[in-house]
Amino acid sequence: MTDTALDTFNVSPMDEYNQKLVSHVHPPDWVNPTPADCYDLVVIGAGTAGLVTAAGAAGLGLGFKVALVERHLMGGDCLNVGCVPSKAVIRSSRVVAEMANAREYGIVPPESVTVDFPAVMERMRRIRSHISPHDSAERFCNLGIDVFLGNGCFTQNNTVRVGEKELRYKKAVIATGARAVLPDIEGLDAAGYLTNETVFELTERPPRLAVIGGGPIGCELAQAFQRLGSQVTLIHRHSHLLHREDADAADIVQRQFLREGIQLRLGCQPTRVEKTTEGKVLYCDGDELCTVDEILVGAGRAPNVERLNLEAVGVEYGKKGIVANDNLQTTNPKIFAAGDVCMNWKFTHAADAAARIVIQNTLFAPFGLGRVKLSSLVMPWVTYTDPEIAHVGLYEREARDRGIETQTIAVPFENLDRALTDGETDGFLKVLHVKGADRILGATLVSRHAGETISELTTAIVHNIGLKQLASVIHPYPTQAECIKKAADAYKKTQLTPFTQWLLSVVNRFS
Template sequence: MKTFDVMVIGAGSAGRYGAKAAAKLGAKVGLVETGPFGGLCILKGCMPTKAYLRSSELIGLLKKAPEVGIYPGKHVGIRFDQIKQRKDKLIAEMADDAYQGVLRHPNITLLSGRARFLSGKEVQVGDERYSAERFLIATGSRAMIPPIPGLEEAGYITSDEALEMESLPESMVIIGGGVEGTEFGQFFARMGVKVTLLQRGERILSHEDEDVSEALAEILRNDGIDLRTGVREVMIERDRQGEWISFEEHERVQKVEAEVIMIATGRTGNIDGLHLSAAGVETHPLGIVANDFLQTSNPNIYAAGDVTGGAQIVNMATYEGEIAGTNLVKGPVQKADYRVFPRAVFCDPEFARVGLSERDARERGIPVRVGKFPFSDLGKAIITDRTEGFIKIVADAQWGEILGAAIVGAEASILIHQAAVAMHFRSTVEEYAKISHIHPSLAEIMLYLADEMVGRE
């Protein structure tokens, strides 16, 4: 039986960063991956979806071009085969780069196969058994499939299969109005697919503030998406005409036909087959229970990334991986701090947030003052014809410390880092208002709002 100091199960973002952090501290690390190599972000998440969304972003720009005096033609030609080929090529290169990075590390041994715990200190990978003093579980997540009558018989796709489609359908129903539903819905709509988006709650991205959800809903509808909210009792039915998705919307039964059904109702920790009970690792409905040190109920086994069921964003996965990797070697010396974590939805225009939303603050009973400034009042947005959306800042009511920010608008995923940096250094709105900004620039939107909030407008 081969022995390692540390074994990491899963070579996605959290697993690779955890393995490298432990190896950097001198640990001999066994890194287990079932394959294909790369993890969700590279293979099925961040990178391939954003490659696709770049194409739909350009379509949006071309459609708006006449507003600034440019006429690219009445019809935009779409070669979906080229879009997919470009995506596949980029992803293959990124996956290989990540693979080579692991192979080059002298303290990491890559093991291929599916891991299964035999005890708190032993795992089986394929036909081989390995032991280690400490483990990191970073097996990522998988799509959650809701119990919809008739769904299995009708057939469906998730985001995984959506990225492998060889051709575009004429119509699609997307069930779920979260990040995946929003991004894929807009992409397929701009590709010319008739998209119907069904959301169980009364608004899409229901965890965000109401004004954010309303702004994004308007964006989707402007792209021709048939957005239905407050949906209940979804089922798939068949009749002589074909397959129908039946649902109740605000107490009225509706039916819609679609060539493809896509499920985008969230993801859950990928723990099947790990035999966690043998290792004494507790779970919850969305994954593995872990404390602030990323320790599980077995103090020698850690968990990081999507498998814990937390916010499924890659910058959090890599952050947790590094902390877990350090704690695997040094013991529980570093806690995870989630105060400043920017995240984005890459629709067009984008949405991004960092820190507390207004809703978060109110629900926690934190006294705050909230400011809001529209892109339609920003010079650079006006002259570049990107006036949709707004920025919102949530600040401590007494001291003015910036506790959170949300942006719906052009380049939101870039602009949000201004707020993230300010929050990292615990800047107040008044202090931020002293920072000089280039004029004209989209970045000024945060300065103008800060000026308003401190009465310097």
């Protein structure tokens, strides 16, 4: 490799917005710097975990020498093929749904709503390019970080090679992320398929789209494309969508999908694809499932561990990724890992939180003192369907497995004034708490903006704020977040036992 970046990356379509994106996150004229004699920290991978680790270490003002290595696009999945583009497309699809339902609000919609799909995707590309300077090579260089574009691999203890450059380090962090898993389906390669890494390159709407996988990614994109005018067939090997979520929450989303016309094929796994003049025909054990124009695979993620030469430095890994302990330390004590490459939580905010743990444990925990554990985190997450499902803490089944006796308070949104005025009553809040106590163990929220509301409950769990204390918090009326106040009030009412009521009545007589 020369001093310039080894590969030139094009992101289709190479319009002005994608040209701007690439100029920021993998500039074709980038010149890799001359390495320092030794780095305090070398970070491989410039997705969320890597960027936060590098920026956090370099921004402490303590003179740490930090190198950041990226072989593809800085910003990782979140910026390029994940959070940013998907939420932009989902937002456009919500506008279509709002227009379609306008009559329920006393508004007469046009006879037909025309979706300009190329314009939807152009808007997504414009937004992505606008955000890209935040993750750019130039920005991180200006933070005092040596940015190396190219494939990084370990050659021996304390050394990472990028092309012809050798980077010596005291500590290293692997943050290379994950990629889409391809199911074992005969004929899939020949027929052609999309993943989350290529679906955002579309400029024309597929009239018929099969989505394989009924988890969060598959469900989010299936609903978005259905609303944007594709006829979507969603294929899931389990008997219910979002099978890892609260069953009542998943059922609301599944019923909404059916109302919107998404065709569900549940309890089956495609075994073969045949490309014909009519389209791409998917089969399950000989039975025809559907004929479509495009196939989107959204059936899980696989860690990026290839090309790192991990054997050279004694870092153990497997199908689930790099083996790391609760401190995010690998089997090589000088090498740590963070993000999708080693964690079950495959969320941007989880990668961010893990990066902060890595900074503490690599730079501020001498002799292992003061280390932070991954298991100490309270992790919320959101599935961005419409309505959204947000969850934090334990599910009832998890608490049961731990031997914790629990009780659940449920607040249906049909009893919530703001949900009634918004026409968004198909949702609920469930709060799981210790039986006989107000300690919150977990919560599941289903609403159009559940992701915006769940943080109050996350804060309560993190800081051990019980339902009694939440009952004293004034929530503006009318808001959908008032459901939290209602849940807390419901708990307080359970404290009014027959004896307490009798005692209060006696006291009241003599007061």
